[in-house]
Amino acid sequence: MSKPPIITARDVNVFYGQKQALNGITLDIPRNKVTSLIGPSGCGKTTFLRSINRMNDLVDICRVTGEIKIEGKDIYDKDVDVVELRAHVGMVFQKPNPFPKSIYDNVIYGPKIHGQIKSKADAQEIVEQSLRRAGLWDEVKDRLHESGTGLSGGQQQRLCIARAIAVSPAVILMDEPASALDPIATAVIEELIDELRKKYTIIIVTHSMQQAARVSQRTAFFHMGDLVESGATKELFTSPQDERTQNYISGRIG
Amino acid sequence: MTQTEISFKGRKRPLETALKAAFFLSSVIAIAATVGIVLSMLFETIRFFEHVSLSEFLFGLKWSPQTAIRADQVGSSGAFGAVPLITGTLLISAIAMVVAAPIGLISAIYLAEYASNRVRGIIKPMLEILAGIPTVVYGFFAALVVAPFLRMTGGQLGLEVASESALAAGLVMGVMIIPLISSLSDDALNAVPNALREASLGLGATKAETIKKVIVPAAIPGISGGFLLAASAAIGETMIVVMAAGLAANLTANPLEAVTTITAQIVALLTGDQEFDSAKTLSAFALGLLLFITTLFLNVIAMRIVNKYREQYD
Numbered sequence: 001m002s003k004p005p006i007i008t009a010r011d012v013n014v015f016y017g018q019k020q021a022l023n024g025i026t027l028d029i030p031r032n033k034v035t036s037l038i039g040p041s042g043c044g045k046t047t048f049l050r051s052i053n054r055m056n057d058l059v060d061i062c063r064v065t066g067e068i069k070i071e072g073k074d075i076y077d078k079d080v081d082v083v084e085l086r087a088h089v090g091m092v093f094q095k096p097n098p099f100p101k102s103i104y105d106n107v108i109y110g111p112k113i114h115g116q117i118k119s120k121a122d123a124q125e126i127v128e129q130s131l132r133r134a135g136l137w138d139e140v141k142d143r144l145h146e147s148g149t150g151l152s153g154g155q156q157q158r159l160c161i162a163r164a165i166a167v168s169p170a171v172i173l174m175d176e177p178a179s180a181l182d183p184i185a186t187a188v189i190e191e192l193i194d195e196l197r198k199k200y201t202i203i204i205v206t207h208s209m210q211q212a213a214r215v216s217q218r219t220a221f222f223h224m225g226d227l228v229e230s231g232a233t234k235e236l237f238t239s240p241q242d243e244r245t246q247n248y249i250s251g252r253i254g
Numbered sequence: 255m256t257q258t259e260i261s262f263k264g265r266k267r268p269l270e271t272a273l274k275a276a277f278f279l280s281s282v283i284a285i286a287a288t289v290g291i292v293l294s295m296l297f298e299t300i301r302f303f304e305h306v307s308l309s310e311f312l313f314g315l316k317w318s319p320q321t322a323i324r325a326d327q328v329g330s331s332g333a334f335g336a337v338p339l340i341t342g343t344l345l346i347s348a349i350a351m352v353v354a355a356p357i358g359l360i361s362a363i364y365l366a367e368y369a370s371n372r373v374r375g376i377i378k379p380m381l382e383i384l385a386g387i388p389t390v391v392y393g394f395f396a397a398l399v400v401a402p403f404l405r406m407t408g409g410q411l412g413l414e415v416a417s418e419s420a421l422a423a424g425l426v427m428g429v430m431i432i433p434l435i436s437s438l439s440d441d442a443l444n445a446v447p448n449a450l451r452e453a454s455l456g457l458g459a460t461k462a463e464t465i466k467k468v469i470v471p472a473a474i475p476g477i478s479g480g481f482l483l484a485a486s487a488a489i490g491e492t493m494i495v496v497m498a499a500g501l502a503a504n505l506t507a508n509p510l511e512a513v514t515t516i517t518a519q520i521v522a523l524l525t526g527d528q529e530f531d532s533a534k535t536l537s538a539f540a541l542g543l544l545l546f547i548t549t550l551f552l553n554v555i556a557m558r559i560v561n562k563y564r565e566q567y568d
Contacts (some may be wrong), residue, residue: 086458096448
């Protein structure tokens with residue numbers, strides 16, 4: 001028996017003003033797996049990702065209908081506090097965006113605001129553990145108090161991953177986390193993602209089908225606001241059921 | 255087969271040359287005028303220091319520039335210690351900054367982070383109107399409304415408030431520089447990349463936490479640059495202090511007393527008929543140069559900070 005999915009989305013519609021960006025998305029996200037969302041630009045994959053931690057709330061004209069449940073709880077319920085939601089659903093962005101603070105302060109930022117730190121020893125432990133999990137510890141352990149913005153692009157992105165991990169989320173959302181990085185830094189991030197899924201559920205938006213194939217176990221293909229097809233990554237890439245999926249993965253559209 | 259002869263010789267383009275010269279001249283005129291002003295101030299200042307020593311000017315505690323016309327009259331030599339003027343200027347500017355810095359910064363945070371586009375569209379132009387009010391109107395307001403009000407209120411509380419108090423001038427000057435501070439701080443806050451806001455909110459920080467811990471710290475260089483420019487504007491401000499601060503060169507830190515400022519003294523020294531080689535008249539140039547150096551220094555530091563900060567995020 002497989003475990004129940006950690007996230008269930010049912011008939012999710014997202015509107016920006018009059019324009020509908022997502023049309024009735026229904027999708028299950030399995031726990032401790034990497035699920036990638038692929039599709040051409042403007043297909044709604046990032047919109048879907050951002051509705052999982054309610055970052056869409058920041059856009060005044062954005063409206064979400066339908067139901068997204070995490071561990072069985074509807075995150076669009078009236079009594080849901082987005083602050084608590086985002087403590088459980090971390091996010092890594094397209095461009096590395098470390099705060100202009102020290103590496104140490106970057107990692108400790110989230111745990112501090114969530115009151116997870118009781119002592120200095122706690123803080124040090126969280127910093128070391130998060131940086132180790134993000135595969136950055138050995139590179140920065142001697143300069144924790146230098147600025148995070150002084151690191152290379154790939155290191156900055158791993159710092160952002162460490163920063164997200166530090167809050168101990170259950171789910172990590174990644175919005176094209178390697179698109180601003182060179183191939184070597186990308187490879188490091190991809191290995192890291194594979195390592196991280198042991199502890200976290202990961203949803204990754206990517207433009208690169210090779211990346212989706214390399215890092216994810218499940219793939220969902222979006223096209224013009226519709227979820228066209230989803231399934232095991234291997235199957236979706238070798239025997240797509242829908243013509244649009246086939247066209248996309250063979251490079252005819254997108 | 256014949257080959258067409260080609261030539262790369264250009265024709266004369268007199269208009270181009272003339273325009274280029276005109277552009278160059280226009281830019282030189284502004285610079286030349288500034289250099290001329292500075293030099294003339296410098297020469298007159300040097301002449302002033304033939305009468306009064308530099309150390310007396312910079313460290314003297316008494317300012318009383320009235321020199322007698324004939325040498326045998328009483329009080330034939332004035333006192334030219336600029337310290338009371340410097341402290342008066344700083345006192346009024348400090349009061350202005352105490353008023354303007356928090357109000358300007360907080361209103362900038364509201365505008366940049368909380369206000370909807372509609373509210374922003376109303377408030378920003380209003381602040382700009384505030385910035386466009388002629389300073390003589392502020393001066394007027396300070397002298398005829400604020401100063402009497404402070405004197406009356408102070409009287410009821412049993413405090414002795416001079417009719418031309420530093421407080422009145424400082425408060426009104428503070429209102430005058432609020433738009434300057436809020437507009438420069440607003441620019442600095444807006445220059446903080448949205449990615450940082452998202453990073454913080456994405457970690458579950460509230461809006462207030464994000465502003466306090468990420469946005470404002472990231473904008474601090476730009477904000478402090480704005481503060482320095484505002485301080486420089488306050489130090490150089492003239493009309494308000496001429497009308498509201500008075501001419502008594504008191505050496506005091508009490509905001510309820512009358513003080514005078516460098517600018518107000520320059521106006522007083524040069525109003526009316528003057529002999530152009532008396533120490534009294536020449537002292538105005540020395541004060542002018544002192545003021546110029548101070549504000550130039552503040553402006554240069556401020557611009558450096560602001561520019562350095564801009565590069566950081568481009």
